Amino acid sequence: MFKAIATRESTTDIPRHPELPIRDDRPSGSMATALAGERAMAQCTHCPQRHHACVASCVDDHSLPRLTTVVQTWRSVRRGEYLFRAGDAFQNVYAVRSGSFKTVVMQWNGRDHVTGFHHAGETIGLDGICTNHHPSDAVALEDSTVCVIPFHALEALCREVRSLQQYVHRLFSAEIVRESGMMVMLADMSAEQRLASFLLNFASRMQSHGYSGTDLRLRMTRAEIGSYLGMTLETVSRTFSRLQQDRLISVKGKQVTLTDKDRLDRL
Amino acid sequence: MFKAIATRESTTDIPRHPELPIRDDRPSGSMATALAGERAMAQCTHCPQRHHACVASCVDDHSLPRLTTVVQTWRSVRRGEYLFRAGDAFQNVYAVRSGSFKTVVMQWNGRDHVTGFHHAGETIGLDGICTNHHPSDAVALEDSTVCVIPFHALEALCREVRSLQQYVHRLFSAEIVRESGMMVMLADMSAEQRLASFLLNFASRMQSHGYSGTDLRLRMTRAEIGSYLGMTLETVSRTFSRLQQDRLISVKGKQVTLTDKDRLDRL
DNA sequence: CGATCTGTTGACACTGCTCAATAGGAGTGG
DNA sequence: CCACTCCTATTGAGCAGTGTCAACAGATCG
Numbered sequence: 001m002f003k004a005i006a007t008r009e010s011t012t013d014i015p016r017h018p019e020l021p022i023r024d025d026r027p028s029g030s031m032a033t034a035l036a037g038e039r040a041m042a043q044c045t046h047c048p049q050r051h052h053a054c055v056a057s058c059v060d061d062h063s064l065p066r067l068t069t070v071v072q073t074w075r076s077v078r079r080g081e082y083l084f085r086a087g088d089a090f091q092n093v094y095a096v097r098s099g100s101f102k103t104v105v106m107q108w109n110g111r112d113h114v115t116g117f118h119h120a121g122e123t124i125g126l127d128g129i130c131t132n133h134h135p136s137d138a139v140a141l142e143d144s145t146v147c148v149i150p151f152h153a154l155e156a157l158c159r160e161v162r163s164l165q166q167y168v169h170r171l172f173s174a175e176i177v178r179e180s181g182m183m184v185m186l187a188d189m190s191a192e193q194r195l196a197s198f199l200l201n202f203a204s205r206m207q208s209h210g211y212s213g214t215d216l217r218l219r220m221t222r223a224e225i226g227s228y229l230g231m232t233l234e235t236v237s238r239t240f241s242r243l244q245q246d247r248l249i250s251v252k253g254k255q256v257t258l259t260d261k262d263r264l265d266r267l
Numbered sequence: 268m269f270k271a272i273a274t275r276e277s278t279t280d281i282p283r284h285p286e287l288p289i290r291d292d293r294p295s296g297s298m299a300t301a302l303a304g305e306r307a308m309a310q311c312t313h314c315p316q317r318h319h320a321c322v323a324s325c326v327d328d329h330s331l332p333r334l335t336t337v338v339q340t341w342r343s344v345r346r347g348e349y350l351f352r353a354g355d356a357f358q359n360v361y362a363v364r365s366g367s368f369k370t371v372v373m374q375w376n377g378r379d380h381v382t383g384f385h386h387a388g389e390t391i392g393l394d395g396i397c398t399n400h401h402p403s404d405a406v407a408l409e410d411s412t413v414c415v416i417p418f419h420a421l422e423a424l425c426r427e428v429r430s431l432q433q434y435v436h437r438l439f440s441a442e443i444v445r446e447s448g449m450m451v452m453l454a455d456m457s458a459e460q461r462l463a464s465f466l467l468n469f470a471s472r473m474q475s476h477g478y479s480g481t482d483l484r485l486r487m488t489r490a491e492i493g494s495y496l497g498m499t500l501e502t503v504s505r506t507f508s509r510l511q512q513d514r515l516i517s518v519k520g521k522q523v524t525l526t527d528k529d530r531l532d533r534l
Numbered sequence: 535c536g537a538t539c540t541g542t543t544g545a546c547a548c549t550g551c552t553c554a555a556t557a558g559g560a561g562t563g564g
Numbered sequence: 565c566c567a568c569t570c571c572t573a574t575t576g577a578g579c580a581g582t583g584t585c586a587a588c589a590g591a592t593c594g
Contacts, residue, residue, distance in 0.1 A: 107451050129437055130441040135444055176394045184380045187497030191549075489542095
C-alpha cells in the first residue's frame with residue numbers, strides 16, 4: 001500500500017539501533033576525535049546526536065569525558081510504552097536518541113491532552129523540575145531509545161562547565177518559546193492553518209535530522225494530532241482531505257507528502 | 268463609580284512606591300536580619316519580595332550579599348511604557364517588584380497576541396535566552412518597578428550557589444508548566460471555562476501577595492484578556508455578563524468580585 | 535468639554551464539534 | 565491464508581459556540 005508513494009529515501013523505515021548513526025551522510029570529520037575504549041565516554045562520543053542537538057553538542061572535547069560520567073545509561077522503550085508517567089518522582093531528563101515520543105497531560109475533565117511530540121535530539125522531562133514530579137506521561141510513538149540524564153548530576157556539571165550551563169538554559173528557554181508559539185497558534189489560527197503549521201514544523205525537524213523534508217511518515221494518530229492542535233480527530237481528517245483536494249499535500253494514511261510548502265506556509 | 272463596590276480592603280488602590288512594602292501585614296520577622304548601610308545589599312535585603320517569590324527567596328543569608336552584587340539596579344516603568352521590545356538584545360531578566368506587565372508577541376498576520384500577565388514577584392524575559400533577543404514586548408499595565416537582573420551575572424552566581432541554581436531551574440520549569448496549562452486551556456476549554464480559570468488564577472495570585480482573593484481590580488482591557496485567552500473582546504464581555512447573570516461574579520468594568528468560587532471552579 | 539479609548543449588546547454567519555455510519559489496516563489465532 | 569476483531573481514518577448531517585460587523589454607551593484624559 002505504502003509502496004505507491006514510498007519515500008525516495010527509505011531511511012524512515014530502517015529499523016534503527018542506538019549504536020548506529022541514524023544516517024550516514026552527517027558531517028563526520030567529528031568522529032576523528034572520538035576516543036575508543038572507555039565505555040562511558042563512548043556513549044556520548046559515538047552518539048549520533050553528538051554534534052547535533054543533544055547536551056553533548058555544547059561541550060568541548062576537553063569536557064566531554066565529564067559529561068559521559070553524567071550520562072551513563074540509556075533506555076529503550078517499545079512503541080506504546082511509558083518513558084515515565086504523570087506523578088512519577090522526577091529524577092532524570094531524557095534525550096531522545098532514536099524514535100519519537102508524545103507527552104500527555106490529563107486534564108480536569110479526565111480527558112488527555114497531548115502537549116508535545118519529541119524526536120531524536122530533543123529533550124523530555126524539563127517540566128518535572130519545579131514540582132519534583134513529572135506532570136505528564138511520556139509515551140513512545142515507535143520503538144525508541146533515550147539517554148538517561150540524572151538531573152542532579154547535570155546540575156552539578158553545569159556549575160562547572162559554563163558552556164553546558166548556557167546550553168541547558170537555552171534548552172529551557174527554547175521550550176518556553178516553543179510553547180508560546182503553540183499558544184498563539186491555538187488562540188488565533190484556523191484548523192487549516194494549525195495543521196499546515198504542524199506539518200511544516202514536523203517536516204523541518206525531520207529535514208534537520210537528515211530525512212526528507214517533504215515525505216513524512218507520521219507516527220501519531222489523527223486523534224493525537226487533534227489533541228495537540230486543539231481540534232477533533234474528525235476535523236483533522238477533514239482538513240487533511242481539504243488540503244489534499246487543494247493539492248497542497250498528498251495523504252495516504254500516515255504517509256503525507258508536502259507538495260506545495262510555499263502555499264502551505266501562506267495559508 | 269468604583270466606590271459602589273469598593274473593596275473591603277482598599278490596598279489595591281494605594282499608590283505604591285518601591286521603597287515601601289506593598290502591604291504591611293506580610294511576615295516581618297524577616298526584616299530583623301536586614302543589614303542597613305550598604306546600598307547594594309539593601310536592595311535585596313529590604314525588598315518586599317525578599318522572602319516571597321523572587322530569586323532572593325532561595326538564597327540563604329550567607330549568600331545574599333553576593334546576590335546583591337548581581338541585582339544592583341531597578342527600573343521604574345510607567346503605565347503603557349515598554350520594559351523591553353521584541354527584537355531587543357537580551358541582556359537581563361526582570362523581577363517585578365510592584366505593578367504588573369503584559370508580554371506580547373507579534374504574529375504572522377501582524378496582529379498582537381498577549382502571552383502572559385506578570386505580577387509582583389514574577390520573572391520576565393526568560394524567553395530571550397535561546398536567541399539572545401527578546402521575542403516579545405513587555406509593557407507595563409500600571410506604573411511599575413522591576414529589579415534588573417543581568418543574566419550573565421546571574422548565571423555566574425548560579426555556578427557558585429547551588430540553591431540559586433536550583434531556584435532558577437525551577438523558575439524555568441514552572442514557566443514551561445504554566446504554558447502547558449495554557450495550551451490545554453486554549454485547546455480544550457470553552458470561553459466560559461477559560462475566563463473562569465483566568466479569574467481564579469488571577470485571584471489566587473493576588474491572594475498570595477496579600478490582596479483580596481475575591482475582589483479583583485483587573486489592570487488589563489477586555490481585548491488583552493481576549494488575546495490571552497484566545498477569544499474576541501466581544502466574547503470576553505459577553506462571558507463576563509453571563510457569569511454575572513448566573514451570580515458567579517459581579518462585574519463593574521475592571522472591578523470584578525468572585526461571589527461563588529466553587530461554582531466558578533466547577534464550570 | 536470634546537476626543538478617544540474601552541466596554542456592552544444585538545444580529546447574523548461560519549467554523550468546528552457531536553453523533554453516526556462505514557470503510558480501511560493491522561494484528562491475532564485457527 | 566483467511567476470518568475475526570479492534571483500532572484508525574473518512575465522510576455526512578445538523579447544531580452550538582464564537583467570530584464578525586455594527587451601533588451605542590460609559591470611562592478616561594488632556
